[in-house]
Amino acid sequence: MTVRIGLYFGSFNPIHNGHLIIANHVAEYGNVDKIWFVVSPQNPLKETKSLLNEYDRLHLVKLAIQDNERFHASDIEFKLPRPSYTIDTLTYLSEHFPQHQFKVIMGSDSFQNIGRWKNHDVLLRDYELILYKRPGFEVTGTNSNVTMLAAPLLEISSTYLRTQIRDKKSIRYLTPDIVADYIHENRYYL
Template identity: 60%
Template sequence: MKIGLYFGSFNPVHTGHLIIASHIANHTDLDQVWLVVSPQNPLKPSAVLLNEYDRLHLVRLAIENDPQLKVSEIEFKLPRPSYTIDTLIHLQEKYPKHTFSVIMGSDSYQNLPRWKNASLLMNQYRIIVYMRPGFPVEETEGVNLVQLNAPLLDISSTIIRNTIKSGKTIRYLVPDNVRAEIESNHYYK
């Protein structure tokens, strides 16, 4: 089975994430896209993160009826902070019959050389990059790179959190069941 791993803190998951994941599932040879909820990103402060199990639950709600998408909590069981290469090695051992690719935006791809064991990651795994405006991708020798355009929404988890804090609605920014869960639990207030 060919699996694309879409890593993120998903704080919270929003419609933009889901459009990208679905588009990549539909327009590549992947059998499934797994949204890997990162409990702690080594390049981001964790102070603004909602509890990891609450974020995981919101992603589950968001994709509950989509067979192409799956949520993964694999990084919850690994040492922190989680590094993509460690997660990939762990998943390869756990699912030896699966082939894993890493999904990222072209903005993240530009930072890839700073990642732990970046050369191993780029040489051993296919990287599927969706283009973001202002972040061109240069082909790197030896990298199994797939570039594609995905429909992008100019929204972010930060915008959603700030919208909630200001007492305004996040309708249409997140799936309705995710919005209901955030509102009923007073997340991000």
């Protein structure tokens, strides 16, 4: 039996409730069986100076999702050449897990930059994309491999959380308590 996996790529620096709400919505409405949070060690389109160590970010993801059997934290990109390119990860996963069907979860903001992605034409041709709408980033002219979802969104970001932490402000209710406590105990992002 084919297992449909929604791949949610991200730095998760740190993971927050906005990520979890989107993942849960895709799990419910995106025609997938499981969501894999693929922690990216290095996004080729983002700066890395404020990036927490990838194993620490992976641990925070594991803490955040530990009570949801449909969610899985993946370190697959830790083992692949860097920087991480989505198409390379998909190729690797498709070869090593032929029993799974992989779909890519992304925001409409990321989709607007897809022309800058490595082998984006192959990605669009061979893989289904599940897009969630982001305000101000409308998507038009998609193909049959693209599914649009209107997931509930929170106006929070990992950048905002890092700023709150540096300013010694609370991040309670922005990320699961277990994640907030672990960040505080380990003095991450200070």
